[in-house]
Amino acid sequence: MQATEFLFPRSRYRGQFTPKNLMFNANLQEFSQRVSYICSLETNGKMEPDEAYQKIAALWSHLSNSKANLGIDTSPPEE
Template sequence: MANSPSSDDFLYPRSSYRGKVKPENLVFNANLQEFAQRVSYICNLETAGKISPDQAYHQIKDLWKLLKHSKQELSIGEDLFDNNDNDEE
């Protein structure tokens, strides 16, 4: 089947980005989608009794720290050079 989705597409679905297209926004969006996917897995593991609520909390907290660090490194939300949000030239 040439057009069948790969297992990666099934396990790690991605939505297309529709925001302001800048490299840092695209990278952060990918990080955010990965965060959401991993949080979903952790929630499912906790719901199924495979990990404790405390383990789930700490794993999600660690993921949040990584996402926050990513945001800071990419300077998301800090329009250092672009104070005009319009695309007028």
């Protein structure tokens, strides 16, 4: 197992499959994992709260841009 696989594990995607959904899911999992690490660093005094906030805000912006670029729709599917 490589270090990146250990540090950033990926779960299987079980939603409605489209390439866009799969890519966004991968981005969402990476966001979640990185936020978890930042929170742990801040909680243990290894990172200042303002720095943690700025890093999480940057990650959120990147995730939002990813969603917009992939054209992921937020409205519920029509029946």
